[in-house]
Amino acid sequence: MSNGLDVWAARRGGAALSEVRLVIPLGGLGADASSDATARLTAELLFSEAAGPAAAEAGSRLAALGFSARASAGAGTFSVGLSGLDDNLAEALAIVADVLGSTSFDADQVAQRAGRIAAQLELEGADPGRIAHDRLRRLLFGGHAYGRTLSDPSAVAATESPAADAFARTHLVPSRSHLVVVSPRDATEVLSEAESSMKVWGRSGEATPVPDPPDTAPDTFGHMLVLDRPDSVQTAFWFASRTSGRGAPDHAALTIAVLVLQKRVYDNIRRRNAWSYAAGSQLIDLPKASYCMLGCPVRTEVTMPAYAELLYEMNRMIASPISVEELEEAVGALQGRTAQRLGSRSGLAEELCRLAEAGSTIRVLADETAALSSVTADEVMETSRRWLAPSRTAFVAVGKAETLQPLLGIIGPVRAEPV
Amino acid sequence: MGTAAGITRFTLDNGLRVVVAEDRSAPVVAVTVNYDIGLRTEREGRSGFAHLFEHIMFRGSANVPDGDFSRLTSRYGGGGNASTGLDQTNYTTVLPTNALELGLFVESDRMGWPTLSEEAHRGECEVVKEETRLRFLNKPKTEPIGGWWLDMRALAFDGYPNAHDGTGSFEEIEASSAAETREFFESYYTPANAVLSIVGDPGDVDVKALVEKWFGVIPGRPTSPIPAVSEPPLSEERRKVLIDKLTPSPMLAVGWRTPDPVADMASHAAAIVLAEVLVAKEDGLLVRRLVSKEQLATSVAGFVEFFGLQFLARDPLLLSVTVHHDGSDADALLSAIDEEVAQFVAAPDECAVERAKTTVLTRWLQNIDEVGMRSIFVAGFELIWGRAELLDEIADVYRSVTTDDVVRVARDYLTPTSRAVLDIRGSK
Numbered sequence: 001m002s003n004g005l006d007v008w009a010a011r012r013g014g015a016a017l018s019e020v021r022l023v024i025p026l027g028g029l030g031a032d033a034s035s036d037a038t039a040r041l042t043a044e045l046l047f048s049e050a051a052g053p054a055a056a057e058a059g060s061r062l063a064a065l066g067f068s069a070r071a072s073a074g075a076g077t078f079s080v081g082l083s084g085l086d087d088n089l090a091e092a093l094a095i096v097a098d099v100l101g102s103t104s105f106d107a108d109q110v111a112q113r114a115g116r117i118a119a120q121l122e123l124e125g126a127d128p129g130r131i132a133h134d135r136l137r138r139l140l141f142g143g144h145a146y147g148r149t150l151s152d153p154s155a156v157a158a159t160e161s162p163a164a165d166a167f168a169r170t171h172l173v174p175s176r177s178h179l180v181v182v183s184p185r186d187a188t189e190v191l192s193e194a195e196s197s198m199k200v201w202g203r204s205g206e207a208t209p210v211p212d213p214p215d216t217a218p219d220t221f222g223h224m225l226v227l228d229r230p231d232s233v234q235t236a237f238w239f240a241s242r243t244s245g246r247g248a249p250d251h252a253a254l255t256i257a258v259l260v261l262q263k264r265v266y267d268n269i270r271r272r273n274a275w276s277y278a279a280g281s282q283l284i285d286l287p288k289a290s291y292c293m294l295g296c297p298v299r300t301e302v303t304m305p306a307y308a309e310l311l312y313e314m315n316r317m318i319a320s321p322i323s324v325e326e327l328e329e330a331v332g333a334l335q336g337r338t339a340q341r342l343g344s345r346s347g348l349a350e351e352l353c354r355l356a357e358a359g360s361t362i363r364v365l366a367d368e369t370a371a372l373s374s375v376t377a378d379e380v381m382e383t384s385r386r387w388l389a390p391s392r393t394a395f396v397a398v399g400k401a402e403t404l405q406p407l408l409g410i411i412g413p414v415r416a417e418p419v
Numbered sequence: 420m421g422t423a424a425g426i427t428r429f430t431l432d433n434g435l436r437v438v439v440a441e442d443r444s445a446p447v448v449a450v451t452v453n454y455d456i457g458l459r460t461e462r463e464g465r466s467g468f469a470h471l472f473e474h475i476m477f478r479g480s481a482n483v484p485d486g487d488f489s490r491l492t493s494r495y496g497g498g499g500n501a502s503t504g505l506d507q508t509n510y511t512t513v514l515p516t517n518a519l520e521l522g523l524f525v526e527s528d529r530m531g532w533p534t535l536s537e538e539a540h541r542g543e544c545e546v547v548k549e550e551t552r553l554r555f556l557n558k559p560k561t562e563p564i565g566g567w568w569l570d571m572r573a574l575a576f577d578g579y580p581n582a583h584d585g586t587g588s589f590e591e592i593e594a595s596s597a598a599e600t601r602e603f604f605e606s607y608y609t610p611a612n613a614v615l616s617i618v619g620d621p622g623d624v625d626v627k628a629l630v631e632k633w634f635g636v637i638p639g640r641p642t643s644p645i646p647a648v649s650e651p652p653l654s655e656e657r658r659k660v661l662i663d664k665l666t667p668s669p670m671l672a673v674g675w676r677t678p679d680p681v682a683d684m685a686s687h688a689a690a691i692v693l694a695e696v697l698v699a700k701e702d703g704l705l706v707r708r709l710v711s712k713e714q715l716a717t718s719v720a721g722f723v724e725f726f727g728l729q730f731l732a733r734d735p736l737l738l739s740v741t742v743h744h745d746g747s748d749a750d751a752l753l754s755a756i757d758e759e760v761a762q763f764v765a766a767p768d769e770c771a772v773e774r775a776k777t778t779v780l781t782r783w784l785q786n787i788d789e790v791g792m793r794s795i796f797v798a799g800f801e802l803i804w805g806r807a808e809l810l811d812e813i814a815d816v817y818r819s820v821t822t823d824d825v826v827r828v829a830r831d832y833l834t835p836t837s838r839a840v841l842d843i844r845g846s847k
Contacts, residue, residue, distance in 0.1 A: 012444075013444040013445075014442070014444045014445075014788075015784050015787070015788060016784075017781075017784050017785060017788060047701070048701055049701070059700065059701040059702060060701075060702055060770075060774060063699065063702065063774040063775075063777060063778050064770075064773065064774050064777060065777070066777040066778070066780065066781040067781065068778065068781065068782075083781070083785060084781050085777075085780075085781060085784075112711075112714065115717070116710065116717035116718060119667075119668055119717040119718070119743060119745065120717065120718055120743070122667040122668060123559060123561065123562065123666075123667060123668070123743070125667075126558065126559050126665060126666070126667050127558050127559075127562070128557060128558065231664045231665055232557055233552050233556050233557050234549065234552040234553060234556070234557040236557075263490075267486060270546060271485070271486055271542070272542075274541070274542040274543070274544075274545035274546050274549075275545070275549070276546070276549050277546050277547070277549040277550035277553050278550075278553060297549065297552070297553045297557070298549065299548075299549060299552060328494060329490055329493060329494040332493065332494040332495055332496050333493035333494065333496065333498075335496050336493065336495065336496020336497055336498065336514070336515060337496075337498065339445075339446070339447060339496060339515060340447060340496075340498065340513055342445075343445040343447045343789070343790060344788050344789045344790075345788055346785075346788065347789075
């Protein structure tokens with residue numbers, strides 16, 4: 001668009017619903033607690049009366065049109081998700097564009113609400129899975145914007161309206177941001193409508209892509225970090241390692257490796273040993289980095305044998321090729337998952353948004369699906385050695401340090417910190 | 420919309436009801452079996468059994484060895500899940516269109532001949548305990564779908580079916596046996612106690628013939644009676660204080676009965692709209708009063724049971740509101756809630772009702788966007804109402820809700836004398 005906004009439109013037939021994703025890169029913002037708090041607060045207040053007259057009405061107007069809007073900030077981006085009745089899409093987009101371009105934060109409102117948001121963040125930060133994920137991200141990405149998933153409640157509570165205003169002026173800009181719209185109507189028509197609605201978003205300046213993250217510090221690898229949570233009745237076990245990203249030559253083999261590892265962990269930890277309800281791994285692709293996360297929550301008493309079995313499964317991936325059956329099953333599963341994901345509006349919108357952020361094209365989806373079929377078991381093993389070995393993995397366990405530290409220390413180096 | 424080519428239905432000789440809802444907008448198909456047995460139909464002394472059994476159903480059948488269910492379906496690009504609700508347990512597999520027969524084969528095999536081994540039983544006893552720890556015991560009770568909900572039902576109801584903890588007491592789960600799983604299967608997992616739905620693009624196959632081929636050979640047998648779950652509403656407020664070490668700050672939860680969804684669907688829909696009127700972000704009556712105006716609370720939320728599966732459970736159900744606060748007096752919060760409800764009854768804000776209706780409608784359409792969810796609703800509607808067509812009609816039910824309907828529900832159901840109140844205090 002003339003204001004620099006990159007717009008994608010896709011048709012998905014069926015119900016008269018639209019899904020919209022807007023992603024605004026924030027550069028390196030969000031790496032420190034203060035800038036992250038400002039971004040988070042701005043996101044939470046964007047569609048409230050705290051953000052000015054346009055925003056005050058936006059919530060009611062959108063609801064009347066059958067739309068819900070939610071804003072979020074993290075991992076170097078500011079995002080807006082919008083979903084609702086397709087008949088009113090143009091008007092809903094215009095409302096969002098108006099809000100984005102005209103925020104004016106009220107000092108009293110911000111002061112009142114910041115504390116409430118901080119209270120919600122405290123509840124989020126009490127979830128052991130989220131605690132583990134946040135710490136792993138910090139271990140993998142250090143002081144980069146990717147190194148934080150939980151906002152600091154006290155930093156949010158201390159954020160004032162001038163900071164939110166400055167943030168919005170500087171960063172909520174259309175140029176180099178990405179808008180994806182999925183609608184049951186013809187994509188050309190929707191594209192034209194989206195462009196017409198979003199042109200009112202007229203802030204100057206350019207969104208800055210997130211910078212490349214630093215390499216993970218070597219002393220992060222291979223050590224177990226226990227985050228002490230004395231009242232835990234279960235250990236939240238999570239491991240993570242940096243990997244190559246989408247578009248890398250070994251990406252297809254990597255996705256297969258991660259899925260096979262997930263299934264092996266599930267079969268071992270859950271099905272055979274019944275130590276966990278949810279055991280597995282996933283590959284997470286951010287615009288400038290990718291990482292594999294593996295984990296399971298297990299009851300405190302079996303944390304040590306579970307750790308040993310998890311290491312066994314990771315080592316099995318690097319020691320010998322997977323079986324033909326495992327390879328075929330993984331390829332079928334991954335191809336099927338892509339089809340299912342793209343079969344819903346929200347899944348399609350999310351997928352297109354990731355492509356837009358990465359500067360890719362939709363052809364990538366077809367290429368990735370096709371590439372899976374030509375991966376060999378040896379390639380999966382090589383990729384596992386490159387990215388999934390315990391020696392290049394960070395380990396976190398959230399639970400009772402008093403119990404965990406001595407037991408896990410039998411297997412390898414352990415250090416403990418408070419949550 | 421969800422049933423572009425309409426519904427076809429038939430019943431097999433063994434009593435299995437089958438509903439097919441074609442939608443060829445994407446080359447995927449969902450196979451769901453809903454059994455008319457859920458948390459509320461467990462017998463005393465065996466809390467959590469329905470959910471435990473759901474787990475065991477994934478542990479092998481006559482022609483699908485333990486572990487192969489997911490291996491087979493995922494190999495062909497599919498994926499499945501199951502959930503145990505208040506009154507129904509559903510098993511859903513979503514597959515590429517060309518793998519429909521595989522879905523029918525695996526579902527029929529476990530409907531007819533689940534292995535139900537001792538090993539699977541013992542293993543899943545441990546797994547469901549870990550699930551309970553994960554979802555409820557190892558995190559604050561005050562999370563949106565946290566343990567507070569279980570405590571609320573224990574307080575709001577007297578009868579065992581509604582009041583007991585459906586996740587299961589660990590002692591009762593450990594005391595159960597593989598023989599009891601066989602008995603449970605024989606009693607309730609009968610073809611006549613189930614609906615099979617096939618939703619999406621079935622491809623160019625004779626669906627009825629395939630269903631007959633795989634499910635028609637399952638012998639019919641009688642279903643044991645399902646216990647009645649109805650009970651009278653509360654005649655006075657009940658209140659309980661809970662201390663939760665994992666909760667960082669306090670929360671008040673209030674639960675009221677809703678209109679019977681089966682006997683009075685329109686009023687139940689009005690209750691769902693009423694919940695939105697009360698708790699809509701920024702605009703909800705309780706949000707404006709408790710959060711914005713008087714700053715007695717940090718946030719307000721609420722819903723009508725059952726976690727996005729509206730209209731798939733029978734009476735009695737609750738409309739619950741949760742109020743996160745920083746130490747406000749419970750009576751002050753309750754007085755404010757009562758005043759807002761009374762003011763709404765006396766002078767309803769019609770714009771607020773219309774906005775709430777639109778929000779609820781949109782949420783419903785989003786909920787059934789995914790083919791697996793559509794298949795759950797198709798099977799569930801057929802099971803309870805005999806009308807899978809409700810998938811397309813619920814939208815009109817919401818559109819038809821009037822302000823008078825919402826006012827009537829608020830006046831008759833959200834009274835101070837017929838509610839349960841949980842005062843959850845945290846670690847600070």
